[in-house]
Amino acid sequence: MTAKRPAITVTATDHAMLSRIAAGAAHTMPELAAELTHELDRARILPEGRVSADHAHIGSEIVYRDESTKRETTLTLVWPQDADIEKNRVSVMTPIGVALLGMAAGRSIDWTTRSGDVKRLTVLEVREPAEERAAS
Template structure:
């Protein structure tokens, strides 16, 4: 079932323990440099269902995975890889989790939609179509 953010409810998200831990550190570290995005990421982390250490849910957006999603406003389908800020390269389709769309994608299962707001204040809606998991070594904590 899809819940709309306009009504205040967001869809359920799931994170690995490793992703939750690393993203919590990132959100805290980014609080002074990009406070709005850090707060948004922290909100997502607070509401996430965190899996037991070593567990990973199939077909759920996690760090390092390739995600195919549809912009429900335009119908445009995109494929991106969700990465940490220092690995981001928009030309290579590597988007940071500390962007509005990256924060919207993290933890969403295939088939789930979410409303999100761009940096310019525009409301958008996306639906996750496919998730390709990262190689096992990319999921391990550093």
């Protein structure tokens, strides 16, 4: 039995773009597209122009812990075309990207890796990207 999924929050802009991406990926990546669509369907959507710095969104820097290994990882959640694993820029169209989308610090979620393993991760911190932090 999987644990109840935590509440997630996404911006209206991200929700619209991700809905289009999920629809476009339905034939090439059906499982991932279905998972993303499920997450979008249950998300609380912020009004246009509003962003919650407390919730992981496209561009957020996220620190999370893999509960099975206790390993902490920091990554930036990005659009598929901006992904660069060497710079820890992870596409929202990956299993971990879908799992992290909309999550707040202190929340945990079970997610299925590409190899089919189910892992539990806990978001430790959600930060604005370094560029935005420097500008504020």
